[in-house]
Amino acid sequence: MRIIATAGHVDHGKSTLVRTLTGIDPDRWEEERRRGLTIDLGFAHMSLPDGERISFIDVPGHIRFISNMLAGVGGIHGCILVVDAREGWKPQTEEHLRILEFVGLRHGVIALTKADLCDVDILDLARHEIEDRVADTFLAGSSIVPVSAVDGSGLGELRAELSRIVRESDESLDRGRPRLFIDRVFAAKGSGTVVTGTLTDGPLSVGDSVAVTPAMRTARIRAIQSLGENCDAIGPGNRVALNISGVEHTSISRGDVVVVPGQWITSDTVDAHIGVLGGLGHALSRRGAFTVHIGSDEIPARVRVLEADHIPPGNSGAIRLYLDRSVPLLPGDRYVLRESGRSETVGGGEILDIEPVLSAAKARPSRRIERVVDERGVVTAQRLRLLTGVDIAPTVGEWVLSPTEADRRQVSLRTLVDESGVHGLDISILDDIDRALLAKLDGVVVDDGRARRADLDDPLMSHPAIARLEQQACTPEACSDITPTELRRLAKAGIVFESQGEWFHHVALERAHEAARHLLALHPDGFTVSQFREHLGITRKHAVPLASALDTRGITRRRDDVRIAGARL
Numbered sequence: 001m002r003i004i005a006t007a008g009h010v011d012h013g014k015s016t017l018v019r020t021l022t023g024i025d026p027d028r029w030e031e032e033r034r035r036g037l038t039i040d041l042g043f044a045h046m047s048l049p050d051g052e053r054i055s056f057i058d059v060p061g062h063i064r065f066i067s068n069m070l071a072g073v074g075g076i077h078g079c080i081l082v083v084d085a086r087e088g089w090k091p092q093t094e095e096h097l098r099i100l101e102f103v104g105l106r107h108g109v110i111a112l113t114k115a116d117l118c119d120v121d122i123l124d125l126a127r128h129e130i131e132d133r134v135a136d137t138f139l140a141g142s143s144i145v146p147v148s149a150v151d152g153s154g155l156g157e158l159r160a161e162l163s164r165i166v167r168e169s170d171e172s173l174d175r176g177r178p179r180l181f182i183d184r185v186f187a188a189k190g191s192g193t194v195v196t197g198t199l200t201d202g203p204l205s206v207g208d209s210v211a212v213t214p215a216m217r218t219a220r221i222r223a224i225q226s227l228g229e230n231c232d233a234i235g236p237g238n239r240v241a242l243n244i245s246g247v248e249h250t251s252i253s254r255g256d257v258v259v260v261p262g263q264w265i266t267s268d269t270v271d272a273h274i275g276v277l278g279g280l281g282h283a284l285s286r287r288g289a290f291t292v293h294i295g296s297d298e299i300p301a302r303v304r305v306l307e308a309d310h311i312p313p314g315n316s317g318a319i320r321l322y323l324d325r326s327v328p329l330l331p332g333d334r335y336v337l338r339e340s341g342r343s344e345t346v347g348g349g350e351i352l353d354i355e356p357v358l359s360a361a362k363a364r365p366s367r368r369i370e371r372v373v374d375e376r377g378v379v380t381a382q383r384l385r386l387l388t389g390v391d392i393a394p395t396v397g398e399w400v401l402s403p404t405e406a407d408r409r410q411v412s413l414r415t416l417v418d419e420s421g422v423h424g425l426d427i428s429i430l431d432d433i434d435r436a437l438l439a440k441l442d443g444v445v446v447d448d449g450r451a452r453r454a455d456l457d458d459p460l461m462s463h464p465a466i467a468r469l470e471q472q473a474c475t476p477e478a479c480s481d482i483t484p485t486e487l488r489r490l491a492k493a494g495i496v497f498e499s500q501g502e503w504f505h506h507v508a509l510e511r512a513h514e515a516a517r518h519l520l521a522l523h524p525d526g527f528t529v530s531q532f533r534e535h536l537g538i539t540r541k542h543a544v545p546l547a548s549a550l551d552t553r554g555i556t557r558r559r560d561d562v563r564i565a566g567a568r569l
């Protein structure tokens with residue numbers, strides 16, 4: 001599926017051409033048909049001879065309805081630029097073409113209409129003029145096809161050109177986060193609210209919970225139609241009608257956006273690249289009242305030129321846009337800037353930053369992810385994806401850190417750890433990011449909630465209880481001068497061990513091991529706890545846990561009342 005928009009001056013034959021190709025009259029309104037003038041967007045579709053399907057968006061050519069034209073060209077794959085062969089290039093031929101450039105279109109064909117009314121010389125003249133006019137645009141070198149809706153000439157070649165556009169244009173990007181800029185909304189009899197638009201960025205399914213910007217009213221998708229047919233799910237790059245429940249049609253208007261909650265950042269201040277039209281009679285500065293056209297939305301805005309105070313016609317630069325309301329956006333989104341006072345197209349380009357951090361005086365917008373991270377220092381990988389549309393692996397935990405920020409934090413962590421000495425740094429005073437960084441810091445050990453330099457002696461290792469337990473060996477007394485936590489840390493270090501509630505120094509295990517070896521040499525069929533106890537000269541209180549410690553280590557194995565050799569003897 002590809003979506004093709006018409007473009008061109010008023011009365012040049014756009015709607016007639018769409019009707020001739022598809023059999024569907026894109027002029028939906030009685031007023032449009034009566035006046036023979038397209039006012040709002042029209043829709044039609046067809047199958048090409050090779051089976052490919054095309055949706056058409058037919059736009060009005062009249063300058064008064066340019067906003068409607070702008071609302072129709074978001075998310076399209078190609079265009080038919082329509083030029084009346086007798087009239088040639090006209091203001092809205094030029095303006096529409098420039099608008100299509102600003103929205104980033106790369107594919108199209110030029111239809112030279114009403115060929116039945118002209119002779120070959122006129123057609124040649126028109127062709128040469130068009131070739132000149134499109135020379136510096138995406139239509140440079142495109143086919144110019146003379147067509148007639150009256151005698152049908154040229155239509156075969158035009159269809160072949162449409163097939164070429166289908167082949168050469170890329171499928172719409174699937175980012176897994178659908179966005180539907182609404183271009184029509186109405187109440188369907190018996191089924192509630194219906195919104196239509198060009199679906200981009202991800203698929204939608206019946207049953208999905210969605211939200212409608214700017215108020216983020218939540219709704220559920222009850223039914224989906226595309227090309228007049230019901231479907232359970234639909235991918236990006238399609239014309240779509242959604243029947244949604246939960247939102248009144250009167251509370252939605254063109255330009256509102258259907259999204260999945262949590263998947264988009266909506267912003268009202270953005271930095272953008274702008275190309276200013278060469279034909280503009282003045283430079284772009286902050287003076288003036290502007291409208292920004294993004295998707296099907298038209299938003300009043302103020303402009304601030306960045307890195308300069310104006311941009312001359314034909315030049316490009318960066319601007320900050322202060323929008324009257326928030327829109328779900330991504331860097332790379334295209335927009336068109338118009339001046340509302342003079343009602344003229346000023347320029348357009350791509351959004352670079354949907355959440356500028358630096359003041360306009362300092363901002364140097366670009367699409368570099370590193371810039372986005374640098375300006376913030378720290379950002380979660382999830383937020384970074386919403387800000388840039390790109391998945392970046394976290395530096396640590398769930399965070400992406402700029403190199404400067406990572407350095408700064410590591411240096412300060414090292415200082416804190418150094419200063420805390422053998423006592424150690426209480427890591428509960430750190431934030432989550434520092435705690436995660438600390439765990440990866442070389443030469444630092446975190447133990448029991450405290451971080452120390454690994455090369456420092458641990459005072460616990462010289463605790464008097466250790467020497468005492470070592471001396472008492474197989475007959476330890478209960479320790480009152482050391483905590484269970486400390487004993488467990490010593491056990492982790494392999495210095496002491498616990499068996500059946502008794503704490504022993506490791507030497508006790510070595511002696512018990514020796515005793516077992518000795519007794520098994522005398523009694524290959526096994527020795528009793530009594531023999532073990534007598535051999536070591538200890539009581540049952542210590543003999544039982546020691547024998548059990550031998551069992552758990554596989555040195556001995558218990559069989560009925562005796563111990564026999566284990567695998568690790």
Ligand SMILES: Nc1nc2c(ncn2[C@@H]2O[C@H](COP(=O)(O)OP(=O)(O)OP(=O)(O)O)[C@@H](O)[C@H]2O)c(=O)[nH]1
Pocket residue numbers: 008009010011012013014015016017036037038039059060061062082113114115116117147148149150
């Ligand atoms: N003879 C002839 N007339 C045509 C042809 N195509 C369009 N027309 C006529 O030109 C007039 C304008 O055609 P439309 O299709 O309404 O023009 P449009 O570009 O859609 O106009 P807007 O939508 O208002 O910008 C109508 O009267 C058509 O019948 C053609 O190939 N041959």
Ligand SMILES: [Mg+2]
Pocket residue numbers: 014015016037038058059060061
């Ligand atoms: Mg029309």
